[in-house]
Amino acid sequence: NDMAESLAANRAELTHKNEALSTANEHMQSMQEQLLRSERLAAIGQLAAGVSHEIDNPVGIILGHAELLLEDLKEDDPLCDDVAAIIDECRRCKRITGGLLGFARSPEGHHDRVDLNQLVEETVASLRPQMLFKDLDLKVDLLNEALFVTGDADQLRQVMINILLNAAQSLQGAGCLQVSLVKQSDHALMNVDDNGPGIPEADRERVFQPFFSTKAHGEGTGLGLPLCRKLVEAQGGEIYVHQAPLGGARLSVSLPLSEDCF
Ligand SMILES: Nc1ncnc2c1ncn2[C@@H]1O[C@H](COP(=O)(O)OP(=O)(O)OP(=O)(O)O)[C@@H](O)[C@H]1O
Ligand SMILES: [Mg+2]
Missing domain, CATH: 1.10.287 (Helix Hairpins)
Structure with a gap:
């Protein structure tokens, strides 16, 4: 026993x-x-x-x-x-x-106090009149409370522009594009959703590798998302791809909030 x-x-x-x-x-x-x-x-x-x-x-x-x-x-x-x-x-x-x-x-940026609500609103407003965005159903869902992060405003704007351009390019002039901000305890989450063709699961990590592009020859260099990842990670954040609730791709950027916001 x-x-x-x-x-x-x-x-x-x-x-x-x-x-x-x-x-x-x-x-x-x-x-x-x-x-x-x-x-x-x-x-x-x-x-x-x-x-x-x-x-x-x-x-x-x-x-x-x-x-x-x-x-x-x-x-x-x-x-x-x-x-x-x-x-x-x-x-x-x-x-x-x-x-x-x-x-x-090297992405040594400024340490600005960046209001994410404002940054998203301004960035979208600057893109809206452009050809590629003109006929899209473009919605912005801001948050009703202050969302401050410490980072480089220009770099964050560049990240948003790259992501929004990709989404608009995938829609080829027609479709839905939605930007929303969410607060998750000590992080701010920005989701950019579209109802385009989406990104196949097998490519969801590859899109962050330099020179990965599915665009026609001469149209994409495949450096947009790798640069986004580099800039976001330099600010202590993360960027990843999901399937969007709208059916296409969802690009999510998560950034640590300034201490007075959580
Ligand atoms: N919203 C999206 N919907 C579908 N595919 C996407 C989306 N965003 C990115 N992709 C895919 O990820 C690839 C890489 O994107 P990335 O921005 O790095 O390069 P690119 O757009 O091809 O070229 P560029 O250097 O001009 O940005 C794209 O070629 C495309 O296949
Ligand atoms: Mg791109």
């Missing part, structure tokens, strides 16, 4: 240790993934800074010459289309190098 009891006790202890081991294993795996991610980002950052430096200037010069050339050509000159194509492609290069530079820069 004694033996049976001690056997049972041993087995219980073993099961317990086994569980602890598998938890530790999972933890280690997730740490390793995180490490890989930050190593990859650091490598990209270094490469980006170098390449952007070297490429940005010559491309700028080509662009300048092409623009001058286009000015000199008569409107019906058959070369106009070719020069316009050079200009377009140079601008695309500048967008990419600009995005990479933004990515490589």
Whole structure:
């Protein structure tokens, strides 16, 4: 009997240790993934800074010459289309190098006291008149109480613009876009929902990897969301993707609230 009891006790202890081991294993795996991610980002950052430096200037010069050339050509000159194509492609290069530079820069921002209600309202108001947003059913759900965070207002605005642009692009001119603010104990949560095609589950982490883009060639650099994640994490927050209640994608940004708000 004694033996049976001690056997049972041993087995219980073993099961317990086994569980602890598998938890530790999972933890280690997730740490390793995180490490890989930050190593990859650091490598990209270094490469980006170098390449952007070297490429940005010559491309700028080509662009300048092409623009001058286009000015000199008569409107019906058959070369106009070719020069316009050079200009377009140079601008695309500048967008990419600009995005990479933004990515490589360390996000040492200001420590402003930012009113999230106001920031969301202003950002949406600035986008509303744009072509891409004009015909959308665009709703904003602000919170009835103060929502202050400490961070860099310009960077947070940039994050919001990137997310809103993505949502509007996914809707291709028609559909619903909803921005809402929620308070969750010591965090503010901003949800941006759309009823577009959404993001398949398998891509919900990949969208934060540099250069992941499903947009047509030349339309997306795939640096928008990685930059958003970098900026949000630099302010102690998190950004992630869900399925939206509206059927499309939900981008959520969670930011720590200023102490006097919780
Ligand atoms: N609201 C959304 N609905 C559907 N897909 C989305 C949405 N937001 C992001 N995505 C997907 O995530 C990808 C990555 O977005 P990200 O902003 O990083 O790059 P991009 O928009 O393709 O290019 P850019 O550098 O110009 O922003 C998009 O190409 C798209 O596939
Ligand atoms: Mg984008």
